[in-house]
Amino acid sequence: MASTITTTTTAAASVPQLSVFNGDLSSKIHLFISPLTPFPASRRRRRRFICQSTNTEKPKSRNLFDNASNILTNFLSGGNLGSMPTAEGAVSDLFGRPLFFALYDWFLEHGSVYKLAFGPKAFVVVSDPIVARHILRENAFSYDKGVLAEILEPIMGKGLIPADLDTWKQRRRVIAPGFHALYLEAMVKVFTDCSERTTLKFEKLLEDVHVQDTIELDLEAEFSSLALDIIGLGVFNYDFGSISKESPVIKAVYGTLFEAEHRSTFYIPYWKLPLASWIVPRQRKFQYDLKVINDCLDGLIKNAKETREETDVEKLQQRDYSNLKDASLLRFFVDMRGADVDDRQLRDDLMTMLIAGHETTAAVLTWSIFFLSQNPSKMKKAQAEIDAVLGKGKVTFDSLKNLEYIRLIVVESLRLYPQPPLLIRRSLKSDTLPGGYKGQKDGYKIPPGTDIFISVYNLHRSPYFWDKPDEFEPERFLVQKTSEGIEGWDGFDPSRSPGALYPNEIISDFAFLPFGGGPRKCVGDQFALMESTIALAVLLQKFDVELKGSPDSVELVTGATIHTKNGLWCKLRKRAHKV
Numbered sequence: 001m002a003s004t005i006t007t008t009t010t011a012a013a014s015v016p017q018l019s020v021f022n023g024d025l026s027s028k029i030h031l032f033i034s035p036l037t038p039f040p041a042s043r044r045r046r047r048r049f050i051c052q053s054t055n056t057e058k059p060k061s062r063n064l065f066d067n068a069s070n071i072l073t074n075f076l077s078g079g080n081l082g083s084m085p086t087a088e089g090a091v092s093d094l095f096g097r098p099l100f101f102a103l104y105d106w107f108l109e110h111g112s113v114y115k116l117a118f119g120p121k122a123f124v125v126v127s128d129p130i131v132a133r134h135i136l137r138e139n140a141f142s143y144d145k146g147v148l149a150e151i152l153e154p155i156m157g158k159g160l161i162p163a164d165l166d167t168w169k170q171r172r173r174v175i176a177p178g179f180h181a182l183y184l185e186a187m188v189k190v191f192t193d194c195s196e197r198t199t200l201k202f203e204k205l206l207e208d209v210h211v212q213d214t215i216e217l218d219l220e221a222e223f224s225s226l227a228l229d230i231i232g233l234g235v236f237n238y239d240f241g242s243i244s245k246e247s248p249v250i251k252a253v254y255g256t257l258f259e260a261e262h263r264s265t266f267y268i269p270y271w272k273l274p275l276a277s278w279i280v281p282r283q284r285k286f287q288y289d290l291k292v293i294n295d296c297l298d299g300l301i302k303n304a305k306e307t308r309e310e311t312d313v314e315k316l317q318q319r320d321y322s323n324l325k326d327a328s329l330l331r332f333f334v335d336m337r338g339a340d341v342d343d344r345q346l347r348d349d350l351m352t353m354l355i356a357g358h359e360t361t362a363a364v365l366t367w368s369i370f371f372l373s374q375n376p377s378k379m380k381k382a383q384a385e386i387d388a389v390l391g392k393g394k395v396t397f398d399s400l401k402n403l404e405y406i407r408l409i410v411v412e413s414l415r416l417y418p419q420p421p422l423l424i425r426r427s428l429k430s431d432t433l434p435g436g437y438k439g440q441k442d443g444y445k446i447p448p449g450t451d452i453f454i455s456v457y458n459l460h461r462s463p464y465f466w467d468k469p470d471e472f473e474p475e476r477f478l479v480q481k482t483s484e485g486i487e488g489w490d491g492f493d494p495s496r497s498p499g500a501l502y503p504n505e506i507i508s509d510f511a512f513l514p515f516g517g518g519p520r521k522c523v524g525d526q527f528a529l530m531e532s533t534i535a536l537a538v539l540l541q542k543f544d545v546e547l548k549g550s551p552d553s554v555e556l557v558t559g560a561t562i563h564t565k566n567g568l569w570c571k572l573r574k575r576a577h578k579v
């Protein structure tokens with residue numbers, strides 16, 4: 001499932017345009033959409049409904065396989081999804097490129113709710129904010145994680161992401177309060193220290209090659225180590241130290257992440273085959289890796305329980321973290337009065353956060369650098385902000401608030417490459433999706449068991465909601481103060497979420513949802529955004545960064561997240577500080 005991102009710079013607009021290699025050399029599909037004329041928020045909102053199912057173009061011809069697949073799908077779903085537009089050529093077009101690219105093309109062709117017939121299965125693909133809001137927030141408890149839970153359950157057990165509704169309700173009540181303001185403030189030091197450990201390593205490497213003034217590095221791999229160290233310390237106070245060493249635990253973590261990734265791109269659940277864990281070598285390795293991590297987590301849980309100080313949640317949220325040796329989430333969960341659970345559940349929770357918080361953050365940092373390296377003026381603007389706010393000093397909780405442009409770079413990267421690009425749901429009961437558009441006044445009815453992909457990628461690049469949707473433009477999120485009050489970014493309304501440091505799904509009314517939305521929204525969103533902002537600021541404070549090769553050489557692959565195929569190779573040069 002690999003595809004090549006090709007970025008070319010045009011004279012008219014010095015920003016990358018995105019084209020995608022779809023596996024067929026003769027047909028490069030260009031995702032670049034001509035800039036739309038900006039339109040006011042009121043019109044923008046009306047267009048939300050018009051964009052559904054209004055395509056009038058003649059359908060493309062379809063092959064026998066696709067027709068057979070669609071007939072089978074309709075038959076098996078009792079014809080319930082029959083009136084929904086069907087992605088033409090669904091099966092045959094799927095192979096050879098990441099799924100989310102194909103889903104984007106079909107979104108433009110069929111509208112924002114369509115059906116993807118795939119053999120005996122149908123997936124409903126949603127690219128409309130109102131429908132996304134309905135599924136994620138308004139009717140959230142009529143859906144579970146479906147296919148995703150099936151893939152992740154062997155790894156995360158009953159951790160929050162794959163958890164069934166009853167377990168989720170119990171555990172979310174314990175886990176969400178752990179990310180309170182004082183904890184996040186304490187984490188700023190962890191983010192800064194780990195980021196500085198990374199730049200220190202780069203400085204040492206530069207000293208070692210003293211003849212040259214640049215080093216060449218795969219920054220994606222470095223970000224992966226950095227994110228692993230941070231998540232280990234933040235979640236269970238364990239220092240992987242992966243920036244500078246390789247341990248059996250680190251190898252096992254990477255092995256498990258690799259397997260989770262492989263499963264999410266593989267359509268046949270090979271891991272469920274009888275005796276697979278004994279016969280299939282990759283399954284044996286996976287079981288071994290899991291054991292190494294589980295033993296490590298069990299040891300940490302045991303230690304935390306031995307030093308337990310049982311306290312009420314309010315007191316835990318007011319602890320003086322500067323005096324505490326261990327400010328981790330594990331400490332919080334263990335010390336929280338009334339939150340007693342068996343070690344197995346606690347282990348599942350820790351494993352879930354380890355996986356959820358690691359690769360996502362590494363991917364955000366990778367794409368932030370990728371986009372900045374092609375926009376030297378934005379890179380300079382970012383460094384100018386860092387110099388003005390930090391000088392040579394360290395990031396603090398307060399200075400983070402002033403690093404506005406860096407924060408917007410992080411969210412703009414998440415807009416262009418959301419991690420993950422699709423949210424997966426399965427209906428537990430029949431439901432009617434919001435409608436209101438031509439010919440579908442009451443919306444589509446879906447039966448229980450319907451699998452749904454909410455394409456965050458499509459929402460984030462929708463020509464109906466974003467001006468120049470494929471361009472890297474952090475400035476689009478800037479809030480301006482006008483004589484008439486505060487004017488939000490791109491026609492959306494920041495007053496819906498006053499005081500938010502980062503744009504979110506509430507401000508955008510579900511047109512921008514990098515962390516999902518509703519009750520199952522990411523619990524680590526602020527942790528991740530602060531971590532990414534600080535890591536980026538520390539790197540750009542000390543180094544000038546440019547891509548080693550051409551942007552065309554950066555190949556893209558997807559699993560749970562979007563990342564590069566062969567790394568993000570960059571040249572780093574130490575900055576001469578004028579401050």
Ligand code: HEM
Pocket residue numbers: 160161172235352353354356357358360361364418419420423424514515516517519520521522523524525527528529
């Ligand atoms: C840039 C980094 C991150 C991104 C883009 C991200 C994205 C997301 C998204 C989109 C969801 C919702 C999934 C869905 O609705 O199906 C989610 C859920 C979750 N995330 Fe994150 N995440 C990030 C970092 C983190 C971190 C650092 C942690 C923990 C320390 C974390 C823990 C979780 C958990 C536990 C859930 C499940 C929540 C629930 O079901 O109640 N994530 N994340």
